[in-house]
Amino acid sequence: MRFPSRKVFMKDWMVTSLFLLLSLVLVGYFVYVCIGWNVIVSLSDWKGLTPSYNIAGFDQYLSLFHDQVFLTSLKNNLILILLFVPGSLFLGLFLAILLDLKVRGEGAFRSIYLLPFALSFVITATLWAWMYNLDVGVINTLLEKIGLGFLRPMWVADPNIAMYCVVLALIWQFSGYTMLIFLGGIRSIPESQIRAAEVDGASGFDLYRYVVIPQLKAPALSAFIVLMVFALKAFDFIYILTGGGPGWSTYVLALMMFKETFRKNQFAYGGAIATILFLLALVIVVPYLYLSFRREKE
Amino acid sequence: MRFPKLGRVTLYILLIFFIFAFLLPLWTCITTSFKTLKGVIDTTPVEPPLGPLFRLPYPTMEPLITAFNIMKRSLLNSFTFTVAAMILSCLLGSINGYILTKITFKGSNTVFLFFTIGIFIPYQAVLVPLVLTMSKLGLYNHLGGLILTHTAYGIPITTLLFRNFYGLIPNSLIMAAKTDGAGTWTIYRRIVLPLSLPPFVVAAVFQFTSIWNDFLFGVVLTRGQNQPASVVLANLKGTTTVMWNLLMGGTLWYALPVLVIYLVLGKYLMRGYMAGAVKG
Amino acid sequence: MVSVTIKNLTKKYGETVAVKDLNLEIKDQEFFILLGPSGCGKTTTLLCIAGLLKPDEGEVWLGNELVSSSGRDMHVTPQKREVAMMFQDYAIYPHMTVFKNIAFPLEVRGKDKREIVERVTTTAKLLGISQLLDRKPKQLSGGQRQRVALGRAIVRKPRVFLLDEPLANLDAKLRVKTRTELKELQRKLGVTTVYVTHDQVEAMTMADRIIVQRDGVTEQIGTPDELYNRPANLFVAGFIGSPEMNFTDCTLIKDGKKLWLDAKEFKIPVPAEIVPKLESYVGEDVIMGIRPEDLYEREFVKEGTQKNAFRMTVDIIEHVGPYLLLYLRKGRLSLVARVKHTKAGVGQEASIEMDLSKIHLFDKKTTKAIL
Numbered sequence: 002m003r004f005p006s007r008k009v010f011m012k013d014w015m016v017t018s019l020f021l022l023l024s025l026v027l028v029g030y031f032v033y034v035c036i037g038w039n040v041i042v043s044l045s046d047w048k049g050l051t052p053s054y055n056i057a058g059f060d061q062y063l064s065l066f067h068d069q070v071f072l073t074s075l076k077n078n079l080i081l082i083l084l085f086v087p088g089s090l091f092l093g094l095f096l097a098i099l100l101d102l103k104v105r106g107e108g109a110f111r112s113i114y115l116l117p118f119a120l121s122f123v124i125t126a127t128l129w130a131w132m133y134n135l136d137v138g139v140i141n142t143l144l145e146k147i148g149l150g151f152l153r154p155m156w157v158a159d160p161n162i163a164m165y166c167v168v169l170a171l172i173w174q175f176s177g178y179t180m181l182i183f184l185g186g187i188r189s190i191p192e193s194q195i196r197a198a199e200v201d202g203a204s205g206f207d208l209y210r211y212v213v214i215p216q217l218k219a220p221a222l223s224a225f226i227v228l229m230v231f232a233l234k235a236f237d238f239i240y241i242l243t244g245g246g247p248g249w250s251t252y253v254l255a256l257m258m259f260k261e262t263f264r265k266n267q268f269a270y271g272g273a274i275a276t277i278l279f280l281l282a283l284v285i286v287v288p289y290l291y292l293s294f295r296r297e298k299e
Numbered sequence: 300m301r302f303p304k305l306g307r308v309t310l311y312i313l314l315i316f317f318i319f320a321f322l323l324p325l326w327t328c329i330t331t332s333f334k335t336l337k338g339v340i341d342t343t344p345v346e347p348p349l350g351p352l353f354r355l356p357y358p359t360m361e362p363l364i365t366a367f368n369i370m371k372r373s374l375l376n377s378f379t380f381t382v383a384a385m386i387l388s389c390l391l392g393s394i395n396g397y398i399l400t401k402i403t404f405k406g407s408n409t410v411f412l413f414f415t416i417g418i419f420i421p422y423q424a425v426l427v428p429l430v431l432t433m434s435k436l437g438l439y440n441h442l443g444g445l446i447l448t449h450t451a452y453g454i455p456i457t458t459l460l461f462r463n464f465y466g467l468i469p470n471s472l473i474m475a476a477k478t479d480g481a482g483t484w485t486i487y488r489r490i491v492l493p494l495s496l497p498p499f500v501v502a503a504v505f506q507f508t509s510i511w512n513d514f515l516f517g518v519v520l521t522r523g524q525n526q527p528a529s530v531v532l533a534n535l536k537g538t539t540t541v542m543w544n545l546l547m548g549g550t551l552w553y554a555l556p557v558l559v560i561y562l563v564l565g566k567y568l569m570r571g572y573m574a575g576a577v578k579g
Numbered sequence: 580m581v582s583v584t585i586k587n588l589t590k591k592y593g594e595t596v597a598v599k600d601l602n603l604e605i606k607d608q609e610f611f612i613l614l615g616p617s618g619c620g621k622t623t624t625l626l627c628i629a630g631l632l633k634p635d636e637g638e639v640w641l642g643n644e645l646v647s648s649s650g651r652d653m654h655v656t657p658q659k660r661e662v663a664m665m666f667q668d669y670a671i672y673p674h675m676t677v678f679k680n681i682a683f684p685l686e687v688r689g690k691d692k693r694e695i696v697e698r699v700t701t702t703a704k705l706l707g708i709s710q711l712l713d714r715k716p717k718q719l720s721g722g723q724r725q726r727v728a729l730g731r732a733i734v735r736k737p738r739v740f741l742l743d744e745p746l747a748n749l750d751a752k753l754r755v756k757t758r759t760e761l762k763e764l765q766r767k768l769g770v771t772t773v774y775v776t777h778d779q780v781e782a783m784t785m786a787d788r789i790i791v792q793r794d795g796v797t798e799q800i801g802t803p804d805e806l807y808n809r810p811a812n813l814f815v816a817g818f819i820g821s822p823e824m825n826f827t828d829c830t831l832i833k834d835g836k837k838l839w840l841d842a843k844e845f846k847i848p849v850p851a852e853i854v855p856k857l858e859s860y861v862g863e864d865v866i867m868g869i870r871p872e873d874l875y876e877r878e879f880v881k882e883g884t885q886k887n888a889f890r891m892t893v894d895i896i897e898h899v900g901p902y903l904l905l906y907l908r909k910g911r912l913s914l915v916a917r918v919k920h921t922k923a924g925v926g927q928e929a930s931i932e933m934d935l936s937k938i939h940l941f942d943k944k945t946t947k948a949i950l
Binding site: 014016017018020021023024025027028029030031032034035036038039042052096099100102104110111112113114115116117118119120121122123124125126127128129130131132134137138139142143146173177178181182185230233234236237240241244254255258259262263268271272274275276278279282286290294 | 310311313314317318320321322323324325327328331339340343344345391392394395397398402408410412413414415416417419420421422423424425426427428429431432448450451452454455458482483484487508511512513514515519529532533536537543546547550553554557561565568569572573
């Protein structure tokens with residue numbers, strides 16, 4: 002019997018590990034090296050189009066906290082965290098429970114609710130710009146038709162409510178996603194358990210309150226993390242819907258970073274914002290990853 | 300679950316209300332892209348232009364045609380780099396998933412963590428070095444730059460998807476192939492790859508939609524002729540304030556590929572979302 | 580084919596020791612079985628022979644070729660060992676037809692097409708699955724899958740067969756049938772076979788020799804007959820045989836020249852021929868073992884051999900086809916007897932006698948066999 006030679010297997014293993022190496026190099030460079038590089042930029046005095054790496058220490062960071070725009074952005078990210086995150090979670094949970102009630106054509110409902118999530122932020126932002134348009138926009142026209150024309154809110158043109166309009170539109174886009182995650186969680190509860198609870202006398206809302214919802218911790222957590230990370234890095238949607246305006250009323254960190262860097266060429270300043278954004282994301286993600294890795298090991 | 304009859308009626312009323320709420324923006328997008336500018340002003344956005352028979356204006360293809368002419372180049376750009384980066388990131392993710400689940404080596408968990416963190420980072424934190432790197436490589440304002448970028452940032456999520464799936468392939472299959480005489484690469488090509496159609500569809504659908512939908516990388520890495528459709532559409536929105544029919548037409552063109560994929564392969568996209576894949 | 584030699588093999592998973600200091604010599608063409616409860620290290624041993632696991636310590640030899648050695652830090656990959664392995668779940672490649680499955684080991688070795696077709700056809704004929712060659716695994720029954728896996732293992736004439744619980748997923752009837760067929764096939768092919776099972780009946784009926792392992796440690800190596808009739812320790816005595824051997828604590832007492840086993844409920848004389856071996860245990864506690872089939876009801880024992888009957892209450896009578904199981908009790912002592920007939924009914928007393936030449940005695944401290 003002819004044995005395959007040792008060389009064949011060495012080559013075989015090399016081919017495979019070369020691909021892994023390629024991935025490691027790509028991710029290593031584009032994620033880790035670039036993040037490090039960005040931190041260096043943030044510690045420099047780079048303004049304008051020619052790169053400059055003179056060390057300026059934490060100057061950029063210090064001036065950020067005296068910058069009204071930065072504080073407004075921070076506040077708006079907080080609004081996203083406090084309103085958009087729970088809003089999407091609750092609407093998603095509500096939709097999931099509705100669909101769990103043995104609904105006919107459940108698949109169709111589910112697909113429609115999830116559709117906005119599959120679309121680009123560029124599309125949804127354009128659509129909502131159209132919704133919120135003052136003169137011919139969908140919402141105001143409808144208000145007029147039902148005799149509420151006198152209200153005519155300014156929507157995203159009103160600095161006082163613009164951010165809340167953004168939140169509403171984002172909940173519209175994300176709650177299909179949370180619905181999907183919760184529905185998956187509900188469906189993974191064994192049928193026998195629901196039956197047993199029904200025999201024990203639980204029905205309707207009690208069944209959900211005491212049996213189903215307490216078991217949705219894991220899907221709720223993963224959806225929560227996804228929403229939180231998004232609440233921090235939200236950019237495209239707001240950039241296209243409002244551009245941050247009116248004034249700075251809808252500025253968020255990612256948007257401010259983009260404008261400082263690519264519109265005003267304040268590279269070091271933008272880098273500092275990006276670094277803060279990155280650190281905030283780590284605060285959310287690292288405990289989550291630690292938790293899920295530990296669970297997987299068990 | 301048993302519910303009183305009234306309850307079931309309320310349930311369906313609620314469900315249908317949400318259908319309206321979720322579809323309203325899209326519906327008005329479609330109706331508006333078939334209207335003339337005058338039609339946009341004369342009718343409510345909800346009304347489709349069905350013609351005088353319904354006391355409504357005639358539909359027109361004008362906005363869609365104009366929008367297509369504005370966007371066709373960018374749509375082709377988007378299609379090119381999306382498909383290329385989709386294929387590359389899926390292939391690499393598949394091999395990574397295979398290595399991480401089926402070849403035990405020291406530090407494989409660390410490697411996985413190394414990839415996973417890449418899923419969650421805000422891309423703002425890499426933008427400046429990314430643009431500088433692409434300029435150095437001569438890939439700034441080049442579709443190749445977008446392909447490279449989307450491949451690199453796609454690897455973490457495709458690796459996660461394939462790893463989850465390959466975890467379900469019994470180890471005995473791999474061990475059997477080893478004793479049968481197959482090496483690492485042969486096992487991947489002859490055993491693992493042929494069994495990977497489902498995860499490839501899930502990862503490909505997910506990657507296609509998220510790369511196609513991207514705006515951020517497109518806007519910082521390209522200009523003019525090489526811009527992806529997302530950026531051209533955003534510019535169109537920025538420059539026209541009154542041509543809503545044209546803008547909606549452009550939106551429709553840009554949304555079309557994802558809508559088609561969603562209709563045909565939506566369940567795979569859902570599987571991707573449920574496996575932890577989310578948009579950046 | 581070849582012999583398999585294992586020297587001082589130790590394999591750990593983190594802190595847990597799966598196999599500890601194992602020494603084995605499996606002869607050429609032997610049907611050798613690794614037997615033990617789950618988690619005893621038998622599959623680990625098999626995987627070390629296959630090369631799918633790298634031993635932490637020790638050596639593995641196939642014939643006179645060293646394939647694993649911790650000392651020289653060498654490890655021949657499974658691909659190069661020319662051994663075939665069959666898995667409990669059969670590990671059939673689900674996307675390949677039966678033909679492709681069986682042909683796979685030949686194809687990766689770069690055999691030419693004609694030879695592949697010829698060898699796959701011969702193998703399929705041998706196993707009676709010629710009509711299944713074009714089917715996909717999904718369309719096969721459990722028994723048929725098992726054959727495909729077997730076919731894939733034998734088609735390339737390996738030096739050693741490694742089988743990991745190959746019958747565990749078959750239903751009881753098919754399992755018994757396949758047992759004989761497998762044994763016959765092995766004899767016909769003359770391939771050294773290492774077979775893992777937790778089923779002692781399987782082991783006893785098929786093996787030339789058996790190793791009993793527990794918690795990674797070797798308890799005994801021997802022929803089925805040796806394991807059954809001369810178990811080396813309490814564990815093997817209890818593990819082999821169904822229903823299990825009866826055990827009871829006894830004290831050895833000396834009364835003049837005679838030795839007695841005193842179990843409180845009964846007292847039996849030790850046969851004269853084994854007395855010399857027991858002298859050192861006089862006054863000590865020992866464990867006596869007696870297999871259920873070595874207990875009789877007095878009425879059915881031939882005249883003249885009745886010596887040491889004692890009365891016990893019959894708790895339960897189980898009818899197991901060709902024989903009966905009597906569950907007997909007296910005070911704290913309970914025994915199971917396997918008899919052909921009984922006169923006693925449930926709740927009644929019976930006179931029980933044991934075949935004194937068949938008793939086993941174990942040291943209570945070391946649990947090792949004294950006899």
